[in-house]
Amino acid sequence: MLPVLPALSPVRGRSRRRTRRLRRAVVGAAALVLVAAPISAGARADDRQDAVDEQAAAQQKQAELAASLEGVSAELGQAYIELQSAEAALTTAQTELDDAEVVLAEKEREQQVAADRLAVAESDLATLQQEAADTQTTVDENSTSVADLVVATYQGDNAVTSWTYVLASDSVDDLTDRASTMEIATGVQESVLTAAEEERAQAANREARQDATTSRVATLKAEADAAEAEAQTARDTAQTKRDEVATLKSEKETAATNLEAQKEGLEAQQAQAAADEAAAAAKIAEIDAANQASAGYTGASSSSVSASSLGGGAIGHPLTGGLTVVSPYGYRVHPITGTYKLHAGVDLAAAQGVPQYAGVSGTVTHNINSSCGNGVIIDGGVINGQSVVLAYCHLSSITVANGATVSKGQQIGLTGMTGGATGPHCHFEVYLNGASIDPMTLPGF
Secondary structure: OOOOOHHHHHHHHHHHHHHHHHHHHHHHHHHHHOOOOOOOHHHHHHHHHHHHHHHHHHHHHHHHHHHOOOOOOHHHHHHHHHHHHHHHHHHHHHHHHHHHHHHHHHHHHHHHHHHHHHHHHHHHHHHHHHHHHHHHHHHHHHHHHHHHHHHHHHOOHHHOOHHHHHHHOOOHHHHHHHHHHHHHHHHHHHHHHHHHHHHHHHHHHHHHHHHHHHHHHHHHHHHHHHHHHHHHHHHHHHHHHHHHHHHHHHHHHHHHHHHHHHHHHHHHHHHHHHHHHHHHHHHHHHHHHHHHOOOOOOOOOOOOOOOOOOOOOOOOOOOOOOOOEEEOOEEEEOOOOOOEEEEOOEEEEOOOOOEEEOOOOEEEEEEEEOOOEEEEEEEEEEEOOEEEEEEEEEEOEEOOOOOOEEOOOOEEEEOEOOOOOOOOEEEEEEEEOOEEEOHHHOOOO
């Protein structure tokens, strides 16, 4: 059944939108509860779905932008879209560049730390190597001294005793001198042996330290090489991002220049669009006046009408399958002109060439102009006591003759982007008792 008061219909639409937002909020809350769960195949599947959803959202946003540009030439609309795309891409690229610069600075710090640690270790190793060389010289000297003692002992020098010194002394002074000499000789022997033992122990300790330092140098060298490689990768990434930003800045400048060039004819396009809309409104008003003058008109809903396969209401959908709104009914600010005006219909996602159908049975009037492109108006007459008129725009082709009578669900044209449209979509308007309403608030939509 048709709604009795069209003004109440948007309330139901807003209620449905609030319900959808609430459902998304509940889903989001449930997702937060699962954050601590371990990563699984299901989690990876969710990640993939998130990516798909993000892509769909981006496509939806692009479609919404294209639909909001109704009333301008395709060239001007495309120039505006290209500028918006370049600005969005530049913002993303700049963010990625900033992140890359942060990573680069971090990797360069890590590289410097690794290089400093390696330099210290190499200096320590050089010191140990020099000490080892000096120790080897001392060891060699001590070895020679020890060898000399061994030879002397072997040749019998140790046979000299105190009695030998006494018997060989000519006087008490001579004896004293010889005794002192013997003590000195004995002390030298002990000193040589002790020094040789100490140097051997120190050499062994230093060799162990040298081996450990050599191993540490090798490890730090590998770490330094890895840090340098990571830093180079970060430099390359940052440079790539810088190049991307530079390219996108150039593209943005070009797109802005193109847009300004196209905007020269914008006022004329808008004036023509206003004239086309006024002419279409006059046709619809004329049709509605005739309907309201008929005997069956009451201005209020009465009896029901059988449902169509295109939705469950008295007015059927213009497309088969689910309906995706890319630009809703209502007042909106035109992205180029900045004017605030009523978008008297709803724009539904549809690919080029997709069939569109009559939402009601009635008489067809062609509405072809530079704004609507290939358009169709269907006079549905009086349905349930109310005057019903439907309007379609931007069709790639009209498949019914002007003045023909069509049945509800009959194909009337193919989806396109003729007139003031920058992308293919279904522009669908519903007039109830002479006033436009939001088609999405109708029963079955």
